Amino acid sequence: xxxxxxxxxxxxxxxxxxxxxxxxxxxxxxxxxxxxxxxxxxxxxxxxxxxxxxxxxxxxxxxxxxxxxxxxxxxxxxxxxxxxxxxxxxxxxxxxxxxxxxxxxxxxxxxxxxxxxxxxxxxxxxxxxxxxxxxxxxxxxxxxxxxxxxxxxxxxxxxxxxxxxxxxxxxxxxxxxxxxxxxxxxxxxxxxxxxxxxxxxxxxxxxxxxxxxxxxxxxxxxxxxxxxxxxxxxxxxxxxxxxx
Ligand SMILES: [Zn+2]
Numbered sequence: 645x646x647x648x649x650x651x652x653x654x655x656x657x658x659x660x661x662x663x664x665x666x667x668x669x670x671x672x673x674x675x676x677x678x679x680x681x682x683x684x685x686x687x688x689x690x691x692x693x694x695x696x697x698x699x700x701x702x703x704x705x706x707x708x709x710x711x712x713x714x715x716x717x718x719x720x721x722x723x724x725x726x727x728x729x730x731x732x733x734x735x736x737x738x739x740x741x742x743x744x745x746x747x748x749x750x751x752x753x754x755x756x757x758x759x760x761x762x763x764x765x766x767x768x769x770x771x772x773x774x775x776x777x778x779x780x781x782x783x784x785x786x787x788x789x790x791x792x793x794x795x796x797x798x799x800x801x802x803x804x805x806x807x808x809x810x811x812x813x814x815x816x817x818x819x820x821x822x823x824x825x826x827x828x829x830x831x832x833x834x835x836x837x838x839x840x841x842x843x844x845x846x847x848x849x850x851x852x853x854x855x856x857x858x859x860x861x862x863x864x865x866x867x868x869x870x871x872x873x874x875x876x877x878x879x880x881x882x883x884x885x886x887x888x
Contacts (some may be wrong), residue, residue, distance in 0.1 A: 650690055650697060658861040663689040666864065667700035669871045674864060675851040716762035722749050723876065724773065726827030733757055744768035774801055774821035786836035788858055795844050808834045811841050826872045
């Protein structure tokens with residue numbers, strides 16, 4: 645059997661020690677490689693991971709074409725930390741509860757089933773998950789930033805139309821709860837970006853020097869995040885977050 649050639653973009657970096665492969669939601673394959681890696685070595689690494697790559701692409705293909713707005717009905721796809729789940733809904737239960745059960749986000753409604761009731765239950769569940777995940781990831785990111793003289797700030801969730809996160813002059817983070825739907829490495833990028841702003845408030849060269857040190861692969865992570873902005877369904881948000 646002759647396998648189809650896989651198209652991929654190579655990004656070399658002096659900071660990388662090993663070859664890493666990323667498959668993006670638009671099905672593009674990106675190879676992150678050390679400077680000294682030859683094309684043959686990279687091609688071999690891609691071949692070795694071909695099955696994994698095909699699996700990732702099948703996963704992303706399964707939710708094309710992209711949904712416009714969620715309808716909050718059973719079977720619909722929703723996301724948590726970059727994974728897709730199907731909605732499963734049960735009505736007239738003892739209490740309203742939401743949780744992940746295998747491949748499903750299970751919504752138990754106390755009331756009768758309606759898109760509004762599902763939306764309400766999901767929204768408050770996502771907010772709770774966002775609070776928990778972002779608090780944990782902020783601990784991780786703050787540990788990285790401690791050696792650069794940045795202390796862990798407090799944060800608030802805010803459903804900001806066009807932004808993933810921002811920080812106030814007083815050193816307070818505002819984070820978009822929609823972040824809990826993207827992969828955790830993208831969440832870390834947003835947090836590190838904002839933490840770097842606590843040292844350098846603009847996007848000047850010093851800011852980027854610090855970000856480079858905090859997260860050497862931030863450029864490709866930012867790209868992944870931008871692709872997720874296109875994949876995520878527009879729910880309670882009027883527009884999709886873009887800026888990190
Ligand atoms: Zn910024």
